Amino acid sequence: MLKVTSPHTHSALSTGQLMRLVIYATLPGLAALTLFFGWGSLLNVALASVTALACEALAVRLRGRPVSFYLGDYSALVTAVLLGLALPPYAPWWIAVVGSVSAILLAKQLYGGMGFNPFNPAMVAYVILLISFPVEMTQWTAPRNALVDDQSAVGIIEGLRMIWAGAPIDAYTAATPLDTLKQNPGLLLEDLYSQDPTLVSGIWAGAGWEWVNLAFLLGGLVLLYKRVYTWHAPVSMLIALALMAAVFYDGGSSNSGGSPLFHLLSGATMLGAFFIITDPVSSAVSVRGRIIYGAAIGVLIYVIRTWSNYPDGVAFAVLLMNFAAPFIDHYTLPRTYGHKKPRKATEKEGH
Amino acid sequence: MTEFFIILLSTILVNNFVLVQFLGLCPFMGVSNKLETAIGMAGATTFVLTLASVSSYLINTWILTPLGIEFMRTIAFILVIAVVVQFSKMFIEKTSPLLYRVLGIFLPLITTNCAVLGVAMLNVQGQHNFFEALIFGFGAALGFALVLILFAAMRERLAIADVPTPFKGAAIGMITAGLMSLAFMGFGGLV
Numbered sequence: 001m002l003k004v005t006s007p008h009t010h011s012a013l014s015t016g017q018l019m020r021l022v023i024y025a026t027l028p029g030l031a032a033l034t035l036f037f038g039w040g041s042l043l044n045v046a047l048a049s050v051t052a053l054a055c056e057a058l059a060v061r062l063r064g065r066p067v068s069f070y071l072g073d074y075s076a077l078v079t080a081v082l083l084g085l086a087l088p089p090y091a092p093w094w095i096a097v098v099g100s101v102s103a104i105l106l107a108k109q110l111y112g113g114m115g116f117n118p119f120n121p122a123m124v125a126y127v128i129l130l131i132s133f134p135v136e137m138t139q140w141t142a143p144r145n146a147l148v149d150d151q152s153a154v155g156i157i158e159g160l161r162m163i164w165a166g167a168p169i170d171a172y173t174a175a176t177p178l179d180t181l182k183q184n185p186g187l188l189l190e191d192l193y194s195q196d197p198t199l200v201s202g203i204w205a206g207a208g209w210e211w212v213n214l215a216f217l218l219g220g221l222v223l224l225y226k227r228v229y230t231w232h233a234p235v236s237m238l239i240a241l242a243l244m245a246a247v248f249y250d251g252g253s254s255n256s257g258g259s260p261l262f263h264l265l266s267g268a269t270m271l272g273a274f275f276i277i278t279d280p281v282s283s284a285v286s287v288r289g290r291i292i293y294g295a296a297i298g299v300l301i302y303v304i305r306t307w308s309n310y311p312d313g314v315a316f317a318v319l320l321m322n323f324a325a326p327f328i329d330h331y332t333l334p335r336t337y338g339h340k341k342p343r344k345a346t347e348k349e350g351h
Numbered sequence: 352m353t354e355f356f357i358i359l360l361s362t363i364l365v366n367n368f369v370l371v372q373f374l375g376l377c378p379f380m381g382v383s384n385k386l387e388t389a390i391g392m393a394g395a396t397t398f399v400l401t402l403a404s405v406s407s408y409l410i411n412t413w414i415l416t417p418l419g420i421e422f423m424r425t426i427a428f429i430l431v432i433a434v435v436v437q438f439s440k441m442f443i444e445k446t447s448p449l450l451y452r453v454l455g456i457f458l459p460l461i462t463t464n465c466a467v468l469g470v471a472m473l474n475v476q477g478q479h480n481f482f483e484a485l486i487f488g489f490g491a492a493l494g495f496a497l498v499l500i501l502f503a504a505m506r507e508r509l510a511i512a513d514v515p516t517p518f519k520g521a522a523i524g525m526i527t528a529g530l531m532s533l534a535f536m537g538f539g540g541l542v
Contacts, residue, residue: 063515110526112513118505119530127533309540316537323531327504330386 013228015114019074021228025219026081026275032215033085036143036208038154040089043163044096045081051100052080059109075114079103082122082275086268086315087129088140090154090162090169095136099125119322120282126315138311142174143208146201174198177206177266178311181258189252205265213270220274229280232287233294234273238264240298248306257306267305272297272314277321284325289332297321355486361542362490368466369498370532375466379499380524382457384510389503391443391450392457393496398439399461400470400495403432404488407471408481428471429462436462466495502528 013021033041056076057067083099103125108117130137144153154162154172161167175183180196193199201207224231242260250256263269268276277283277297284293297317304313368374375396382392407428415421440458444451451458461467470491474484506524514523 106526107530110515110518110523111509112515116512116514118508118512118527124530124533127537131533131536303541304537307541308538310537313537316534319530319534320537323505323534324501326508327386327501330504330507 015073015075018228019078021226022078022223022275023074023081025223025228026085026216028215028219029085029212029271030081032208032212033089036145036212037089037141038144039156039159040091040141040154040163041085041087043159044087044089044091045084047093047096048080048084048087048100049077051097052076052083052104055101055104056109059105059113070113073114076104076108079108079121082271083125085271086122086126088137090141090159090172091136091139092166093163095129095133099129102128115281117281118326120276120279120318123276123315123318123322127319130310130315138179139169139173140176141169141172143198143201143206146174146198146207148174148197176311177202177209177262178305181262182305182311184254186254188254189256189258192254205262209267210265213265216270216274220270223274223278229278230287230290232290233277233283233297236291236294237273237277237298237301238269240295241269241302242298244299244302248302257302263302263305267312268314269301272301272318276314276318282322282325284328284332286329286332286334288334289325289328292328292332293321293325296324355482357542358483358486359490359493362487363494363497364535364538365541367494367498367535368469368491369495370528370535372469373532374469375464375495376528378457378460378464379495379502379528380521381460382454383499383503383506383524385453386500386503386507388450388453389499391447392454393499395439395443395454395458396461396464396466396499397489397492397496399432399435399464400467400492401485401488402435402439403428403467404470404474404484404491405481406431406435408474408479408484411475424472424475425468428468432467432471433462466491498531502531 030041030045053071053076056071060067060070080100080103083103084096087096087099103121106128107119107121107124108114111117141154142148142151147153151172151174158167158172162169174197177196177199180192180199181189184192187195196206198206198208202210204210205213220234223229224234241263245258245260245263248257249259252259257263258266273294277294284290297314300317300320301313304310304316308316310316362368366372369376369379378392378396383389410427410431411421411424415424415427436459439461440451443454443458470488474487477483477487479487502524505527509523509527512523518526
């Protein structure tokens, strides 16, 4: 007999089904990346997935647990897909491999695997790679609809040569919109935008990038509709980021940091909002906690993008708030109905 | 005013004493097992750090430099810090005996907290004036308190995680601290 206790309602989705849904929801974003930046992202995702599954299997085996059961929850695959989407296309193959190894072994399995990792594994890997290999991690190819005269889109053969043999990528690269903004030599934003091919060919936030972000937004809305997570964290993050951008945007002088729309549709904003910060394990749990967590990430993204050394701040902001999540939860947990607030351990009796 | 704000921002986030300069690691690992204890320790260290920063500045400017005995700096500073720690120890013992018991050996060990001596030394190196020294000490203490408290909340969660046996306890704590240090690198260039 099964020991069944209340509540007797049950979720229709198991962990594996949920994770598969998340993977399907990344497909519009992956398609947009492939359309605008070439086959690189697809290869990154494939490389990262194979490595991540191998690492997960190895770790689970070393701990003497059933391998097929743990691989069946698809959590390693989700981590790998998210990492692959975040990496620049046509980075050397070992970038995706080193990233997946650190994500799965260091950030996940050392903490006990699925459900115990305090940091988002994909973002840990991204930050480790960004700090260790800054050159490889910041070379993005020019989007297909913003090629300058002597540039061509990367063919599949050249792409493979760049990934496997380390053929030079310089001829195909272009500064991302966030890079362009960061390297602003003191121009008015209008003039800056008119000089940069990526930003000239775009409508809101640079050719390619805006559509990639909109595609991730679409995938995120599907997940929201399917109730994979609630709206609190993503919406408060996007509002906080837009508010920060609105406050510090002064109409386009050389000191301003880009319009709210620019920030919402560039870099990893939408990927972060709907696929990274909604990670149920490493984020805050309570409702108020999730709102605070999301808003703080939004603020930190703007701060890091605008004033620090790095052009995009999603990964750093997520890690910083992962770090703060247990503390936020500790102070925002709702009181259990019918119970008083728990007394602090160091308070004296009779207070 | 902006100058003080920059010092605060720099000491709390960009050059955080624990996660970026790796000072004061022993209490960071030692007292971070329980959140309540960590908050008490954070308060005590904030008090000691601010007071020690100011008094070591005064000692340096009004006694060591006029007498030309700057080579006595380290010993003089440690003496000052020991006195401040003893003072706060007596204060906590009288006001909160429970916190005093919980903090145990780590309270007198604030004396050997390298962050405290570090702040005093960096004050001299950075040629801070009185108010800068005050803000510098206070900011360093806030940065220490911030990461200690957040880390304690996280370690309460790690304590119930299914960590592989060889990595249990301090090992996983060190790995976590390393990952957090990576995250703090995102603030590089802020000031």
